[in-house]
Amino acid sequence: MKTATLPTQTQTQAPPELQVINMTKRFGSLVALDNVSMTLRPGTVHALLGENGAGKSTLVKCIMGFYAPTAGKILVDQQEHTIKSPKQAHEFGIGMVYQHFTSVPAMTVAENLVLSRYNTTNLINWKAEYDELNAFMASSPFRVDLDTPVGQLAAGQKQKLEILKQLYLKSRILILDEPTSVLTPGEADEVLGLIRQEVKLGHLSVLLITHKFREVTAFTDEVTVLRKGQLAGSGQVKQLSIADMAQMMLGEERQTKAIEKNTHADSQPVLQVKNLCANRDNGLPAIRQINLTVQSGEIVGIAGVSGNGQRELVEVLAGQRSPTAGQVSVNGEPYSATRVEMDRHCVFALPEEPLRNACVPHMSVAENMALRTFDKAPQSRWSLFLVLKQIRSMAEGLIQAFSVKTPSPDVPVSNLSGGNVQRTVLARELSSDQINLLIAANPCFGLDFSAVNFIHGEIVNARNRGVAVLLVSEDLDELLSLADRVIVISEGEFVYESAIAEADLTTIGQKMAGH
Numbered sequence: 001m002k003t004a005t006l007p008t009q010t011q012t013q014a015p016p017e018l019q020v021i022n023m024t025k026r027f028g029s030l031v032a033l034d035n036v037s038m039t040l041r042p043g044t045v046h047a048l049l050g051e052n053g054a055g056k057s058t059l060v061k062c063i064m065g066f067y068a069p070t071a072g073k074i075l076v077d078q079q080e081h082t083i084k085s086p087k088q089a090h091e092f093g094i095g096m097v098y099q100h101f102t103s104v105p106a107m108t109v110a111e112n113l114v115l116s117r118y119n120t121t122n123l124i125n126w127k128a129e130y131d132e133l134n135a136f137m138a139s140s141p142f143r144v145d146l147d148t149p150v151g152q153l154a155a156g157q158k159q160k161l162e163i164l165k166q167l168y169l170k171s172r173i174l175i176l177d178e179p180t181s182v183l184t185p186g187e188a189d190e191v192l193g194l195i196r197q198e199v200k201l202g203h204l205s206v207l208l209i210t211h212k213f214r215e216v217t218a219f220t221d222e223v224t225v226l227r228k229g230q231l232a233g234s235g236q237v238k239q240l241s242i243a244d245m246a247q248m249m250l251g252e253e254r255q256t257k258a259i260e261k262n263t264h265a266d267s268q269p270v271l272q273v274k275n276l277c278a279n280r281d282n283g284l285p286a287i288r289q290i291n292l293t294v295q296s297g298e299i300v301g302i303a304g305v306s307g308n309g310q311r312e313l314v315e316v317l318a319g320q321r322s323p324t325a326g327q328v329s330v331n332g333e334p335y336s337a338t339r340v341e342m343d344r345h346c347v348f349a350l351p352e353e354p355l356r357n358a359c360v361p362h363m364s365v366a367e368n369m370a371l372r373t374f375d376k377a378p379q380s381r382w383s384l385f386l387v388l389k390q391i392r393s394m395a396e397g398l399i400q401a402f403s404v405k406t407p408s409p410d411v412p413v414s415n416l417s418g419g420n421v422q423r424t425v426l427a428r429e430l431s432s433d434q435i436n437l438l439i440a441a442n443p444c445f446g447l448d449f450s451a452v453n454f455i456h457g458e459i460v461n462a463r464n465r466g467v468a469v470l471l472v473s474e475d476l477d478e479l480l481s482l483a484d485r486v487i488v489i490s491e492g493e494f495v496y497e498s499a500i501a502e503a504d505l506t507t508i509g510q511k512m513a514g515h
């Protein structure tokens with residue numbers, strides 16, 4: 001097998017060509033990837049598009065050597081190679097940046113970079129390493145302070161570090177899995193713009209998984225579209241419209257229409273939060289003296305860069321974290337988010353990272369869908385016996401209604417693609433017709449555009465039925481299109497509030513950035 005000598009960032013030699021030929025990957029009877037071919041041409045940014053569960057992650061995991069493909073070939077510069085591990089992918093100059101951060105929070109940027117190398121020795125000469133790191137940073141498209149512990153970096157800086165790590169490892173082919181999902185719109189444009197510059201300078205090729213058409217049209221040259229594990233189309237981005245790409249993804253034209261908001265004359269306060277304080281896991285303050293009211297039939301949006309207290313706020317309201325001070329009430333009664341109180345007041349929550357926070361990963365899709373109702377009729381008899389037939393038929397209905405792509409209701413929920421785990425939780429939490437208060441944190445994270453339209457519609461429908469909605473989102477566009485009122489959270493405090501009609505985008509951006 002060829003072991004590539006790795007080019008340095010300053011070399012002018014083009015990155016290698018990467019070809020995937022007739023690749024198939026089966027998981028048991030499920031064909032996740034079916035005879036797919038694509039070429040990543042040197043010096044291009046190539047978008048990989050597809051609905052949730054279309055096979056994008058499976059394809060890149062086969063390239064990276066996480067999965068052994070059932071059939072098919074990988075060619076690097078026209079030579080066939082079997083890539084058995086990410087370490088081997090690295091030897092061919094292929095590196096991947098994941099949706100979630102992989103750096104160690106307690107260690108500094110410099111320590112994380114040095115330890116990410118596959119050839120780190122037991123004895124590290126820090127003086128020499130620092131000289132090299134400083135030289136590397138000086139020639140990098142973006143900078144991150146070497147001495148800051150990663151845990152103290154803002155989300156945007158962390159994401160930049162993940163990309164820098166790959167440049168530091170001298171990756172020439174970068175696979176980016178939804179790299180902008182944790183960034184503000186401004187940061188996303190900055191990061192993708194800088195990466196594109198590196199590509200234009202001939203330092204890199206990039207394979208970009210994204211659900212955002214805007215990113216495809218603004219930053220990529222070519223596109224490959226997958227649908228149900230198969231190649232649905234490909235081409236030069238300049239020659240394709242968004243409608244063309246959407247049609248390739250869906251296999252048909254699907255019209256989406258925005259749902260009109262109605263007005264509520266008799267709205268009542270549902271959620272009231274007074275002087276609420278809570279700490280982070282490390283004991284430092286996360287939210288400070290927050291005051292908030294959400295009325296029935298209203299969507300209040302909380303905007304902010306991740307890590308500014310939103311997660312802790314949602315955790316307090318969902319009963320996963322104890323406040324250190326303050327009061328929460330729902331429908332005028334004190335509320336501490338116990339299961340009994342959530343049931344009595346019909347409070348539903350869609351937390352972030354649903355696989356970790358809202359599912360039992362090894363339990364089946366049907367069991368996860370029944371987590372809120374398994375002890376009630378008709379799924380339970382006398383709250384003692386589970387009626388499995390009912391649980392299964394309820395799940396089948398929800399799978400259909402929420403278009404969850406799963407081979408059956410009986411597979412472990414952890415086998416589903418990220419977007420379909422999200423749909424499973426949404427199906428469970430949104431299907432009740434007795435919702436009073438809905439708390440949603442980044443409900444569309446990682447979802448494809450048709451799922452986003454669907455979820456947005458469901459949230460507005462709930463609001464129109466009189467549900468009070470607290471929508472915490474890092475996606476400003478989402479907040480601006482759904483919320484009635486927007487509040488900006490920065491360093492655990494509310495620093496801006498406005499009715500959506502009067503909201504000023506520039507001010508919101510500045511407040512989010514802490515100015």
Ligand SMILES: Nc1ncnc2c1ncn2[C@@H]1O[C@H](COP(=O)(O)OP(=O)(O)OP(=O)(O)O)[C@@H](O)[C@H]1O
Nearest residue numbers: 027032052053054055056057058415416417418419
């Ligand atoms: N380890 C696994 N075991 C069983 N099935 C799997 C496994 N990984 C993925 N799948 C299935 O393969 C199919 C493709 O999933 P994949 O994660 O590649 O989709 P995706 O296009 O990346 O979706 P998303 O946009 O939601 O991340 C899905 O039906 C998924 O349930």
